[in-house]
Amino acid sequence: MKIGILQLNSTIGAFEANQQKLLAAYSQAVQQGAEFVMAPELFLCGYPPRDLLLRPDFIAANLTALAKTAELVGAVPLCVGFVDKNPTRPGRPLANSAAVLQAGKIVWRQNKSLLPTYDVFDEDRYFEPAKSTAPFEFQGRKFGITICEDIWNDEDFWSDRLYRRDPVKELIAQGANIILNISASPWHVGKEKSRLEMLQRVARDERIPLVQVNSIGANDELIFDGHSVALNGQGDVLALGNGFAEDTLVVEMEGGPPATKPIWPAKEELLFKALSLGIRDYVHKCGFMSVVLGLSGGIDSAITAVLAVDALGADKVTGVSMPARYSSSGSLTDAEVLAKNLGIRYEVIPIEPAFQAVEGQFMKVFAGTKPNEAEENIQSRLRGVTLMALSNKFGSLVLTTGNKSEMAVGYCTLYGDMCGALAVIADVFKTEVYNVSRWINRDRVIIPTDSITKPPSAELRPDQTDQDSLPPYDVLDAILQHYVVEHLSKDEIIRRGFSAPVVNDVINKVTFTEYKRRQAAPGLKVSPRAFGMGRRIPVAQRFRTV
Numbered sequence: 027m028k029i030g031i032l033q034l035n036s037t038i039g040a041f042e043a044n045q046q047k048l049l050a051a052y053s054q055a056v057q058q059g060a061e062f063v064m065a066p067e068l069f070l071c072g073y074p075p076r077d078l079l080l081r082p083d084f085i086a087a088n089l090t091a092l093a094k095t096a097e098l099v100g101a102v103p104l105c106v107g108f109v110d111k112n113p114t115r116p117g118r119p120l121a122n123s124a125a126v127l128q129a130g131k132i133v134w135r136q137n138k139s140l141l142p143t144y145d146v147f148d149e150d151r152y153f154e155p156a157k158s159t160a161p162f163e164f165q166g167r168k169f170g171i172t173i174c175e176d177i178w179n180d181e182d183f184w185s186d187r188l189y190r191r192d193p194v195k196e197l198i199a200q201g202a203n204i205i206l207n208i209s210a211s212p213w214h215v216g217k218e219k220s221r222l223e224m225l226q227r228v229a230r231d232e233r234i235p236l237v238q239v240n241s242i243g244a245n246d247e248l249i250f251d252g253h254s255v256a257l258n259g260q261g262d263v264l265a266l267g268n269g270f271a272e273d274t275l276v277v278e279m280e281g282g283p284p285a286t287k288p289i290w291p292a293k294e295e296l297l298f299k300a301l302s303l304g305i306r307d308y309v310h311k312c313g314f315m316s317v318v319l320g321l322s323g324g325i326d327s328a329i330t331a332v333l334a335v336d337a338l339g340a341d342k343v344t345g346v347s348m349p350a351r352y353s354s355s356g357s358l359t360d361a362e363v364l365a366k367n368l369g370i371r372y373e374v375i376p377i378e379p380a381f382q383a384v385e386g387q388f389m390k391v392f393a394g395t396k397p398n399e400a401e402e403n404i405q406s407r408l409r410g411v412t413l414m415a416l417s418n419k420f421g422s423l424v425l426t427t428g429n430k431s432e433m434a435v436g437y438c439t440l441y442g443d444m445c446g447a448l449a450v451i452a453d454v455f456k457t458e459v460y461n462v463s464r465w466i467n468r469d470r471v472i473i474p475t476d477s478i479t480k481p482p483s484a485e486l487r488p489d490q491t492d493q494d495s496l497p498p499y500d501v502l503d504a505i506l507q508h509y510v511v512e513h514l515s516k517d518e519i520i521r522r523g524f525s526a527p528v529v530n531d532v533i534n535k536v537t538f539t540e541y542k543r544r545q546a547a548p549g550l551k552v553s554p555r556a557f558g559m560g561r562r563i564p565v566a567q568r569f570r571t572v
Contacts, residue, residue, distance in 0.1 A: 027061055027062065027165075027167065027204070027278075027279050027280060028059050028060050028061045028062075028276050028277065028278050028279070029060065029061070029062055029063075029064065029206075029237050029256065029276070029277050029279055030052070030055030030056070030058070030060030030062065030063035030064065030102075030274070030275070030276050031055075031063075031064060031237065031239045031254045031256065031265070031267065031273075031274070031275040031276075031277065032048065032051040032052065032055060032063060032064065032065040032066075032239060032274055033066070033239060033240065033241070033242055033252045033254045033267045033268070033272060033273040033274070033275070034047055034048065034051055034065060034066065034069065034241070034242070034272055035047075035241070035242050035243030035250075035272055035307070036066070036069050036070070036071075036072045036073070036241065036243065037072055037243075037245075037311050038071065038072030038073070038074075038075055038078070038245055038311075039071065039072060039075070039078060039084065039087075040072065041070060041071065041087050041088065041090070041091040042091070044069060044070055044071075044072065044091070045070065045091050045094060045095050048065055048069060048070070048095060048104075048106060049095065049098055049099075051065075051274050052065075052099065052102075052104050054274050055274055055276055056100070056102050058274075058276040059276055060102060060276045061102060061165070062102065062103050062105070062164065062169070063102060063103065063104045063105070064104075064105040064106075064206055064208055064237065064239045065104065065105065065106040065107070065208065065239060066106075066107060066208055066209060066210055066239055066240060066241040067107040067122070067124075067173055067174050067208045067209050067210040067241065068107040068108065068109065068122060068210060069106050069107050069108075069208075069241070070088055070091045070092055070095070070106060070107070070108045071084070071087075071088045071091075071108065071109055072245060073107075073210035073241060073245065073250075074146075074147075074148075074210070074245065074248070075109070076148070079109065079120060079152045080152075085109055085111065085120065088108055088109045089108070089109075089110075089111075091108075092106075092108045092125060092127075092132065093132070095127060096125075096127040096130060096131055096132050097130050098130075099127040099128060099129070099130065100128075100129065101128065101129055102128075103126050103127065103128040103133070103164060104126070104127045104128070105124055105125070105126050105127075105171060105206065105208060106124070106125060106127065106208070107122070107123070107124055107125075107173065107208050107210075108123055108124075108125055109121070109122065109123065110122075110123035110125075110135060110137065112153075112154040114154075117154040118150075118152060118153055118154040119154075120152050120153050120154065121137040121138065121153055121154055121156070122137065122138040122141070122149060122152075122153045122173060123135055123136065123137045123138065123173075124136045124137075124138075124171050124173055124208055126162055126171070134162045134171075136156065136159065136160075136162070136171045136172075136173070137153075137154070137155070137156035137173075138153065138155065138156060138173035138174070138175065138176060139155050139156040139159060139172075139173075139176050139191060139193040140155065140175040140176050140178070140179060140188075140189050140191065140193065141153055141155050141175065142174075142175045142188075144188075145554075145555070145560040146212065146247070146248060146551065146559050146560040147175075149175075156193075158196075159172075159193050159196050159197055159200075160197075160200060161197055161200055161201060161202040167203055167204060168200070168201045168202045168203055168204075169202065169204055169206055170194065170197030170198065170200075170202030170204065170205045170206065171197075171206050171208070172193050172194060172197070172205060172206065172207045172208075173207070173208055173209070174207065174208070174209040174210060174211060176193040176194070176207070177193070177194055177205070177207045177209075177224075177225070177228060177236075177238070178224065179191070179192050179193075179194075180192065180194070180224065180227060180228050180231070182227060182231050183223075183224050183227045183228070194228060194232065195232075198232055198234060202234070203234065203235075204234065204235045204236070204237070204279065205228070205229075205232075205234055205235070205236045205237070206236075206237050206238075207225075207236070207237070207238040207239070208238075208239055209238055209239065209240045209241065210240070210241040210250060211240050211241070211250065211251075212248040212249060212250055212551065213249050213250060213251035213300055213552070214551065214552055214553050214554050214556075215293060215296070215297060215552055215553060215554075216293075217251070218251055218253045218269065218290065218296070219290060221240075221253070222253070222255060222263075222266075222288065225238055225255060225257060225261075226257060226261035226262075226263075227261065229257040229258070229259060229260070229261040230259075230260055230261030233259045233260075234259055235256075235257060235258055235259050235279050236256075236257045237254075237255070237256045237257070237277070237279070238254055238255050239254045239267075240252055240253060240254045240267070242268075242270060242271060242272055242273075242303075243303065243307050244303050244304040244306075244307035244308060244311075244550070245307070245311070246308070246548055246559075247548050247549060247550060247551045247556070247558055247559055248551055249270075249300045249301075249303060249304045249550060249551065249552065251269050251270055251296075251300065252267045252268055252269055252270060252271065252272075252273060253266060253267055253268075253269050254266070254267035254273070254275065255267065256275070256277040256279065258279070258285065260285075262285030263285055263286050263287065263288060264277050264278075264279065264282060264283065264285060264286075265277040266286070266288050269291070269296065269299065270296075270299040270300060270302075270303045292465065293461075294461055294462045294464075294465035295465065297454070297458070297462055297552060298333065298336070298462055298465065298466070300550070300552055301333050301450060301451065301454075301550055301552065302333050302336045302337040303337070304337075304448075304450070304550035305317070305333055305334055305337035305338065305425070305448065305450060305550075306337040306338060308423075308447075308448050308548075308550075309337070309338060309423055309448075312423070312447075314421065314422070314423050315338075315342060315421075316338065316342040316343065316344070316420070316421070316422040316423075317334050317338065317342065317343055317344070317422050317423050317424070317425050318343075318344040318345075318346060318413055318416050318417060318420070318422040318423070318424055318425070319331060319334065319343075319344075319345060319346070319413070319424065319425040319426075319427060319446075320345075320346055320347070320348060320409055320413055320427065320443070321345040321346060321347050321361035321364065321365065321372070322347070322357060322361065322427075323347075323354075323356065323357030323358060323359070323360035323361040323364075323474075323476075323477060324357070324360075324477060324482055324483070325459055325460065325463055325473070325477050325478055325482065326427045326428065326429050326451060326456075326459060326482075327345075327361075327427040328360075328364050328463065328473045328474070328477045329451065329459055329462060329463050329466070329473065330425055330427045330450045330451060331343065331345055331364060331365075331368060331370065332368065332466055332472060332473065333450060333451075334425060334450075335368045335369075335370060340368055340369040340370050341371075343368070343370040343371070344370060344371040344372075344373065344416070344420075344422060345361065345364070345365045345368075345370050345371070345372050345373070346372075346373045346374075346375055346412065346413065346416065347361045347362070347372070347373070347374045347375070348374075348375050348376065348377045348408070348409045348412055349374070349376050349377070349378065350376070350377050350378045350381050350405050350408075351378055351381070352405075352486060352487060352488060352490070356476060356480070358374070359474075360474045360476050360477045363474045364472075364473060364474055364477070367471070367472050367473075367474075368472070375412055377405060377408040377409060377412060380408050380411075381404060381405055381408060384404050384408070385401070385404075397487075402484075402486035402487055403439045403442055403486070405442075405486050406439035406442030406443050406484070406486065407439060407441050407442040407445075409442060409443065410439075410441055410442045410443065410444075410445030410446075413445065413446070414445060417447075423446075423447040423448065424445065424446035424447050425446055425447070425448055425449075425450050426443065426444055426445065426446035426448070426449045426450070426452070426546075426547050427443065427450070427451065428443055428444060428449060428451070428452060429451050429452070429454055429455065429456050429459050430451070430452055430453050430454055430455045430456075430506070430553075430556075430557070431455050431456040431457075431496075431499060431502055431503055431506065432456070433449075433452050433539075433542075433543060433546065433549075433557055434506050434510060434532075434535070434536050434539070434557070435496060435502070435506075435532060435535035435536060435539060436535055436538065436539030436542055437484075437492065437495060437496060438542065440542050440545060443484075444542070444545070444546055444547065445547075446547045447547055448547055448548060448549075448550070449546055449547040449548065449549035449550070450549075450550060451549075451550075452546065452547075452549025452550070452556075452557065452558075453549050453550060453551055453552045453553050453556040453557070453558075454552065454553075455499075455503040455506065455507070456482075456499040456502075456503060457499055457500055457503045458503075460478065463477075463478050464478065481493065482499075497528050497531075497532070501524070501528065502532060504524070505519060505524055505528070505529055505532045505533075506532065506536070508522065509532070509533060509536065510536065510555060510557075510561075511553060511554055511555040516529055516530065516533055534570075537570065540563050540564075540565050541565045543557050543558075544565055546558075
């Protein structure tokens with residue numbers, strides 16, 4: 027049996043474009059000998075559609091797209107994800123469903139059984155879970171069709187299971203002799219390995235061939251990596267889809283090519299590809315063509331510019347230096363060298379005249395006070411005004427350049443350096459920014475060496491460095507990893523050898539800064555716990571860790 031795997035990138039709500047892409051890939055797989063073809067979860071409408079699911083016209087367009095697709099499918103079945111209506115009440119009005127299309131008709135439907143409602147997932151808000159499952163019979167075989175989370179509840183792999191049911195075991199008990207999984211599984215660092223290990227465990231323990239098709243692409247914060255896979259009954263890899271790129275595979279499940287062992291790229295390479303894809307899809311799916319960002323001469327703006335060029339091309343990226351009285355000559359030089367290395371448009375627009383004008387505006391009301399962050403932040407906000415003016419004039423999206431370490435502790439300025447449409451590295455700790463930057467420079471110097479080696483600074487007061495206000499980034503990032511990602515308490519972190527005053531200061535900064543993050547641009551999610559849609563902390567609250 028040859029299975030066609032359509033690892034495709036869909037756009038939410040672009041029903042006609044999604045349908046055309048699906049049918050073109052289906053035809054390609056059939057021409058290559060596929061006898062059964064499968065496409066990702068909710069492919070026709072895009073994943074995750076969120077509250078578009080509350081619109082009856084969105085649901086109707088999705089069902090129309092399914093019917094039109096079915097009319098154009100031939101004798102080789104195509105399994106694809108869509109949103110179905112739930113005819114039984116009480117219950118939620120919709121179902122996350124898979125349809126099998128064949129010979130112009132919809133010949134099979136299977137609803138998703140396990141609905142994730144954690145981190146970035148909120149499927150229980152919209153969908154009714156399947157109460158039962160049954161295999162789809164085709165050419166003397168029984169296909170156990172599952173949808174994403176349905177396969178993530180193996181009792182031997184997970185020590186702490188979220189669900190009582192295991193749809194895979196239910197299907198095998200009914201005679202299924204191959205498991206198919208259509209998926210939209212978002213990526214974070216290490217997810218490609220853990221997902222494959224889980225799938226291999228299921229195939230090996232159940233002694234059954236398994237095929238998963240996973241989405242690729244980015245929709246808002248979420249990035250989908252692909253890495254679709256076909257496994258034999260021993261859990262060996264028969265085929266593995268590309269990472270962060272569309273791919274069409276046709277795999278002989280019986281007596282085909284020998285099994286292979288995946289060789290994964292370096293963590294930094296995967297992170298770079300994910301962020302580049304995130305920029306490309308966000309910009310293009312929002313209907314824009316180009317971006318603009320501030321170039322400070324520092325490492326954060328440098329890596330953001332490199333990613334933007336990789337995603338969009340040098341001709342679609344503009345870098346802007348906005349010097350003021352505290353900007354060092356080295357910062358301007360580093361920004362200019364980076365722009366030349368990348369081949370992007372480079373502008374220098376000083377903000378010093380505007381800064382002086384604003385200082386004059388506040389001279390009377392600020393009289394008798396000492397300069398503090400009020401004056402510092404005026405500079406940052408003038409840079410935000412400058413970038414937004416360029417965005418309005420030329421139609422380019424503004425990319426923000428702040429990293430996760432800064433976002434965590436509030437070392438960023440609302441309506442200043444936080445001003446923009448997409449926070450590219452908002453889920454990347456500063457130490458990881460350095461690691462990826464060194465990876466970028468592995469063959470030749472693209473990011474100026476001084477941008478990597480000099481002490482980081484916001485350059486908003488004389489001789490300022492980040493470590494005037496923050497612990498060293500290796501210490502800060504380790505504490506943030508424990509507190510934000512791993513949810514350890516203050517005492518647990520201190521017991522791991524960190525200074526109690528430093529831990530207290532960091533946690534207090536994280537807590538106090540929630541109001542800033544609530545107003546931040548959407549950030550690309552590349553860690554297990556990102557700020558944004560998956561971390562729901564109240565702004566007005568008095569809980570403090572003890």
